[in-house]
Amino acid sequence: LSSVFNYSCxxxxxxxxxxxxxxxxxxxKSNFK
Incomplete structure (x- = not known):
């Protein structure tokens, strides 16, 4: 289970x-508009 969690992370x-x-x-970008 932990290995699957690490893989998904x-x-x-x-x-x-x-x-x-x-x-x-x-x-x-929005700051310079």
Whole structure:
């Protein structure tokens, strides 16, 4: 069970990073509008 949880975390980590970076870019753009 723990191995499956770790595997899912490793899979979701890149998506979370991309999501956070996209939110940061959107906030950065909205600040300069």
């Amino acid at each position: 490793m899979l979701s980590l890149p998506f979370v990073r991309i999501f956070l970076t996209e939110m940061q870019h959107n906030a950065f």
